[in-house]
Amino acid sequence: MQSAGFVIAVFEFVLLIFSLSVHECAHAWMASRLGDQTARLQGRVTLNPMYHVDPIGTLLFPAIIIFGPLFGMSMFGGMLIGWAKPTPIISRNFRKIIRDENLVTLAGPVSNLLLVLAAFSVLAVIALAVPGGHDIVLATFTGGLSLGVPSGLQALVLLCTLAILINISLFFFNLLPIPPLDGSHIVRNILPYNAVQVYDRVPIWASYLLMIFVGGSILRMLIGPSLRLVYSALFHL
Numbered sequence: 747m748q749s750a751g752f753v754i755a756v757f758e759f760v761l762l763i764f765s766l767s768v769h770e771c772a773h774a775w776m777a778s779r780l781g782d783q784t785a786r787l788q789g790r791v792t793l794n795p796m797y798h799v800d801p802i803g804t805l806l807f808p809a810i811i812i813f814g815p816l817f818g819m820s821m822f823g824g825m826l827i828g829w830a831k832p833t834p835i836i837s838r839n840f841r842k843i844i845r846d847e848n849l850v851t852l853a854g855p856v857s858n859l860l861l862v863l864a865a866f867s868v869l870a871v872i873a874l875a876v877p878g879g880h881d882i883v884l885a886t887f888t889g890g891l892s893l894g895v896p897s898g899l900q901a902l903v904l905l906c907t908l909a910i911l912i913n914i915s916l917f918f919f920n921l922l923p924i925p926p927l928d929g930s931h932i933v934r935n936i937l938p939y940n941a942v943q944v945y946d947r948v949p950i951w952a953s954y955l956l957m958i959f960v961g962g963s964i965l966r967m968l969i970g971p972s973l974r975l976v977y978s979a980l981f982h983l
Contacts, residue, residue, distance in 0.1 A: 750891060755812045757905055758826065761912050762808050763795050765861060766830040769916060770798040772857035773833035773850055780846040782839035790833055803829035826915055827957070832926065844935045851931040855920050858913040865909040866976060872903060873983045880983065883907075887977055910976055911969075918968045924956045 771793055774785035789797050799805065808828040833850075840846035869887075872879040876899065882892045886903045921929040925948050934942055 751815075754904065754908070757908050758812050758912065759808060761905065761908050762812075762826060762828050763799070763804060764793070765858060765909070765913050765916055766804055766828060767793050767795045767798045768857050768861060769854040769920070770830045770833050772853040773835075776850045776853035777833065777835045780840055780849060782835050782837075782846075782850075784836050784839070785833045788834060798830040800829060800831045804831075826912060827919065828916075848932055848935060851928045854928055855917045858917040858920070861913040862910050862917070862976075865906040865913070866979070868906045869903065869910075869980060870983055872899070873980060883980055884977070887980060911973065914969055914972050914976075915965065918965055918972075919957075919961065922957070922961045922964065924961060925950075925953050927957075 771791060774790035777784070778786040778791055785791065795804070808826065811826055835847070835850060837843050837847055869883050873883045874880075876882070878895075882895055882899070883903055885892050886900070886907050891900060891904070920927050921932075923929040923933040925945070930945075934945055937945060
C-alpha cells in the first residue's frame with residue numbers, strides 16, 4: 747500500500763505541473779489572440795513546464811503537500827495548492843483593456859475546466875465500452891484500486907480521476923478574489939478607483955494567510971459538491 751501511495755503521489759505531482767502549464771499557456775495564448783504578444787515573445791505559449799515553473803509554487807510546496815503524508819508530515823490539511831510563474835501581459839496592447847484583461851484572466855480557469863471535461867470523457871468511454879469498466883471507474887473515483895485489472899487500464903483511470911480532482915481544485919482556487927490569484931484581477935476591474943488603491947496594497951503575506959485559512963475553507967465547500975456531481979454523472983452512465 748505504501749508503494750501504491752507513492753505511485754499516486756507521483757501521478758498527482760506530474761498532473762499538477764501539467765495542469766499549471768496548461769493554465770498559464772491558456773493565459774498567454776488568449777493574450778496573444780487579443781493583441782498582446784508579450785508572453786508569446788517570452789515563449790510562454792507552450793505546454794513545456796520549463797517556461798512556467800515557479801520553484802516554490804510549482805515544485806516545493808506541492809512536493810511537501812503531496813509527499814509529506816508518506817513521511818508522517820501533513821500541510822494545509824492535505825489540500826493540493828500550487829501556482830506557476832505569472833504570465834506577463836501589457837494591458838495597453840489590448841483594444842478594450844478591461845474586457846480583454848478579463849478574457850485573458852478567465853482563459854486559465856476555463857482551461858482547467860476543459861481538462862476536467864477531457865478526463866471525464868475518457869472515464870465515460872471506459873465505463874461504457876470496457877467490460878467491467880463502470881465498476882472500475884466508480885471504485886477508483888471513490889479512492890479504491892480494483893484487483894485483477896490490467897495495470898495500463900487502472901493507471902489510465904487513476905490518472906483521469908486525479909486530473910478531475912486537481913483541475914477542479916485549480917479552477918476554484920484561481921477564482922478566489924485574493925491577490926495575486928486570477929479572481930483578484932476580475933474583482934479589481936469592477937472596483938471603484940479608491941477601492942482599487944486599497945486592494946493593491948494588500949501585502950503578500952496577508953494574501954498567503956487568506957489563501958490558506960479562508961481560501962481553504964471556501965475550497966472545501968466548493969470542491970466536495972463538485973466531485974459528488976461528477977460521481978453522480980459517472981454513476982448514472
